[in-house]
Amino acid sequence: MFYQQKQYIQFLLKSTNQHGVHSPFVYDLVTNCFYDSKVYPEYKDLKDYRTALLANKNTLEITDLGSGSKVTNNTSRAISSIAKHSGTSFKRTKLLFRLSKYFQFQNILELGTSLGIATQAIHLGNPVAQITSIEGCPNISNTAKSNLSKNKNVKLLVGDFDSHIEKIEQNSFDFVFFDGNHNKEATLRYFEKLLPKTHNNTLFIFDDIYWSKDMTEAWETIKKHPKVSVTIDTFFWGFVFFRTEQVKEDFVIRL
Numbered sequence: 642m643f644y645q646q647k648q649y650i651q652f653l654l655k656s657t658n659q660h661g662v663h664s665p666f667v668y669d670l671v672t673n674c675f676y677d678s679k680v681y682p683e684y685k686d687l688k689d690y691r692t693a694l695l696a697n698k699n700t701l702e703i704t705d706l707g708s709g710s711k712v713t714n715n716t717s718r719a720i721s722s723i724a725k726h727s728g729t730s731f732k733r734t735k736l737l738f739r740l741s742k743y744f745q746f747q748n749i750l751e752l753g754t755s756l757g758i759a760t761q762a763i764h765l766g767n768p769v770a771q772i773t774s775i776e777g778c779p780n781i782s783n784t785a786k787s788n789l790s791k792n793k794n795v796k797l798l799v800g801d802f803d804s805h806i807e808k809i810e811q812n813s814f815d816f817v818f819f820d821g822n823h824n825k826e827a828t829l830r831y832f833e834k835l836l837p838k839t840h841n842n843t844l845f846i847f848d849d850i851y852w853s854k855d856m857t858e859a860w861e862t863i864k865k866h867p868k869v870s871v872t873i874d875t876f877f878w879g880f881v882f883f884r885t886e887q888v889k890e891d892f893v894i895r896l
Contacts, residue, residue: 648851652876656895666884667871667892674743675736675875675896683765687734690761690788694724701780720756720784729759729820733877736896737818741766744844746815751775752802752831753821753848757785763818764792773798775805777821802827806834813840820848825855832863839868845881850874864891 659671697720705716729737741749741763747770754760754776764772775798776782782799789795798805802821817835819828828847835845850860860879864872870887873880875896 644854645851648857649876652851652874652893653895656874656876656893658895662892662894664871664887664890664892666887667873667890670743670873671894674739675894677739677743681735681738681742683738684735686765687738687758687762688731691724691728691731691734691758693788694728694756694758695721697721697724701778701784703780704778723781724756724758728756729762732896734758734762737762738766740844741770741816744815744842746770746844748811748814749773749816749818750809750811750814750835750838751818751820753777753819754782754785754797755820756781757789757797759818759820760785760789760795760797761792763816764789764795768792768794770794772796773809773811775800775802775821777801802831803834806831809838811838813843814838815840815843817843817845818848819846823849823852823856825853825859828856828859829862832859832866836868839883841884841886843883847879847881849877850879851876 659668659676662668662671700717700719703716703718737759745767749763749770749772751760751772751774754774760772760774772795776785779799782797786797819831847860849856851857863869863881868883869881870884870889871882872891874893
């Protein structure tokens with residue numbers, strides 16, 4: 642926790658808003674998506690989905706294949722607790738919706754379904770998009786599946802990320818959301834495995850880049866990769882673009 646607090650202070654000192662951005666592509670993204678203040682009707686669906694999970698006191702036996710929880714080591718957790726502590730926050734859920742709507746992603750991969758809060762947001766942003774989401778814990782995945790079953794374009798898989806990534810037949814993805822194993826070695830391994838699945842307009846988002854010193858090191862390594870052109874550090878998420886027409890730049894943006 643102290644590490645994150647220290648990093649957040651440094652982030653605030655370095656960060657800017659759209660007025661400190663000189664890239665037209667990033668300026669438009671920040672202005673028209675990050676800072677879009679319109680209240681979309683879909684926000685009610687996002688809130689209702691989250692509220693129902695927060696009210697669900699049923700417990701699940703957890704199989705954790707990643708870095709675990711910073712809140713508890715218990716293998717039995719209430720759905721409400723998972724939604725509160727591990728699920729995507731409402732603010733970030735709305736941003737995921739706007740990103741999906743702004744870019745109109747067609748083929749999406751999510752590493753870490755959890756209870757499907759983020760999955761639903763991405764789906765609502767572009768309901769015709771094909772989403773493949775992988776979750777390591779069968780019980781958590783089944784809960785998400787019961788809530789997302791009517792969304793025919795959402796495919797939920799259970800198991801180890803590496804195994805599923807190797808079996809993916811999809812040639813490329815428009816968007817990959819890395820929201821599972823917050824571990825340096827694993828994050829870099831997933832990144833390298835999915836690089837061949839990118840195209841010029843692909844977006845990678847890495848969750849919790851300041852989760853630990855190791856995760857920040859992974860983020861710094863990714864930023865330096867020769868295929869990466871533009872990155873945006875929003876503190877809780879790291880955005881990675883592969884646009885060959887862009888000058889290599891790293892932005893630090895307050896949300």
